[in-house]
Amino acid sequence: QVQLQESGPGLVKPSETLSLTCTVSGGSFSSDYWSWIRQSPGKGLEWIGYIYYSGSTNYIPSLKSRVTMSVDTSKKQFSLKLSSVTAADTAVYYCARGPGIAYSWGQGTLVTVSS
Amino acid sequence: EIVLTQSPGTLSLSPGERATLSCRASQSISSSYLAWYQQKPGQAPRLLIYGASIRATGIPDRFSGSGSGTDFTLTISRLDPEDFAVYYCQQYGTSPFTFGPGTKVDIK
Numbered sequence: 001q002v003q004l005q006e007s008g009p010g011l012v013k014p015s016e017t018l019s020l021t022c023t024v025s026g027g028s029f030s031s032d033y034w035s036w037i038r039q040s041p042g043k044g045l046e047w048i049g050y051i052y053y054s055g056s057t058n059y060i061p062s063l064k065s066r067v068t069m070s071v072d073t074s075k076k077q078f079s080l081k082l083s084s085v086t087a088a089d090t091a092v093y094y095c096a097r098g099p100g101i102a103y104s105w106g107q108g109t110l111v112t113v114s115s
Numbered sequence: 116e117i118v119l120t121q122s123p124g125t126l127s128l129s130p131g132e133r134a135t136l137s138c139r140a141s142q143s144i145s146s147s148y149l150a151w152y153q154q155k156p157g158q159a160p161r162l163l164i165y166g167a168s169i170r171a172t173g174i175p176d177r178f179s180g181s182g183s184g185t186d187f188t189l190t191i192s193r194l195d196p197e198d199f200a201v202y203y204c205q206q207y208g209t210s211p212f213t214f215g216p217g218t219k220v221d222i223k
Contacts, residue, residue, distance in 0.1 A: 045160070045203055045214035060211040094159055100207030101150050105159035
């Protein structure tokens, strides 16, 4: 049973970069897709993008200019960076297993953008 | 992008009753790549159904999904007290993958 756990700062200042890491345990990491999804009261659930274990990515167009995902197979981790954040990026961020469909989810981490 | 609309917004029912939730897409969803998730307060969503009608591992058979093209349905045959939650549909056939706004099933 795959388990995922998000980690990273809960507070980010406007214009700075949001950085989160997801650690995977209890299952295979290679040969799989890993996604980031966020949930805010104003926009509901929003798929941000996915990264394949090999490093190929697919991002939502509306965030593509600000998003970078990376993977570290040796640590069974994948990461999200979102640059130039604003209050609109305040949300619970989830990591998940799957390319678009999310078979398993982390518990989520609230990231607030505020000075 | 494909826009998903869910109805009703809220469904008020009693335990033991049947729940029928609708998800409609702005364009046809390829290969029935439609999923349903359940979310309870303070928890992450949980995958219930994928491929429009395939139950995920461990999901009780009172949950069933149907539909194709642009119209999909999630049915809960007999509501258990633990089923009162918010349900989201998601299409994962065409990037960007999108979610519906959700249907809240609450206790009448």
